[in-house]
Amino acid sequence: MAQIFTGLSETPLSIxxxxxxxxxxxxxxxxxxxxxxxxxxxxxxxxxxxxxxxAPMVKAVFDDICVEAIEKFDNEMRCYLTHFKGRLEIGGISVVIAVGSAHREPSFQACRYIIEELKKRAPIWKKEHYIDGDDEWLGGHILSADNG
Amino acid sequence: MLRLPIGANLAAIKAEFIAALKSHDPEFDSEALVEVSAFADDCTILGANYSLAGDAKLAILPPVNGG
Structure with a gap:
């Protein structure tokens, strides 16, 4: 049975x-x-x-991050990571991460590791839409060959 | 499409890309964004020691903020 599921979805994410x-x-x-x-x-x-x-790079980055989490925290844990692509309104779910493990500590550590690494390494961008009609692409983390 | 010599490094590719953007839009003023953007092929971010080996299709990846 697979230990990892990752993906980029244009349909609502499922908890x-x-x-x-x-x-x-x-x-x-x-x-x-x-x-x-x-x-x-x-x-x-x-x-x-x-x-x-x-998209061509997102799944590879997600897979790498989940494999790293498994290797760092618990070789038998299971990891799920999906991110939304498209527009979401207030309350919409942009990312779902789940980790299952025998004990609680590795699951906390892995969940935190996965979201922090995603934010630094996944080629994903967000544009905020404001109530005044303006919108803006947000800045973020610079990608480099060393952090992938 | 950009034309660069075989062996062109990442800095040369970025410079040529900025020049092409300015040629397309004389008011283009986001050189700094290009400078902080990564260049990649379909699966790998290019490192500083990259050199052009032939025809290539590259992606320009600005700073990221998923989540």
């Missing part, structure tokens, strides 16, 4: 699918991180966020 994938009789811990669109950023009122991605 249930993530929980189901990492579930297992050996696992006493299931840790999730769910990223959502909030209604404010840096003092501006936000209506929604559009996500774009360089």
């Amino acid at each position: 249930d699918a993530a929980a189901d994938f990492v579930n297992g009789d050996k696992n006493g811990a299931l840790n999730m991180f769910i990223g959502k669109v909030r209604n404010h950023n840096l003092g501006r009122e936000v209506l929604g966020v559009s996500y774009d991605a360089f």
Whole structure:
């Protein structure tokens, strides 16, 4: 049975699918991180966020990050990572990470590791749409050959 | 499409790309964004020691902020 599921989706992300994938009789811990669109950023009122991605590279980066998490924290854990591509309104789910492991500590560590590495390494961008009709691509982490 | 000599390095590719953007749009003023962007093929970010070996299709990846 596969230990990793990763993907980029243009349809709504499923929390249930993530929980189901990492579930297992050996696992006493299931840790999730769910990223959502909030209604404010840096003092501006936000209506929604559009996500774009360089799809050919996203899955490879996601797979690498999950393999690293397994190697660092628990060789038998299961990891699920999906990110949305397209426009989301307030409350929309942009990313779902789930980790199932025998004990709680590796699942906490792996979940944190996966979201932090995703933010630094995944070729994904977001444009915020504001209540005043303006929109803006946000800055972020510079990609380099060394952090991939 | 850009034309560069075999062996062109990443700095030369970025310079040529910026020149092409300025030629296309004389008001283009985002050189700094190109400078901080990574260049990649379909699966690998190009390192500073990259050199052009032939025809190549490259992606320009600005700073990222998924999540």
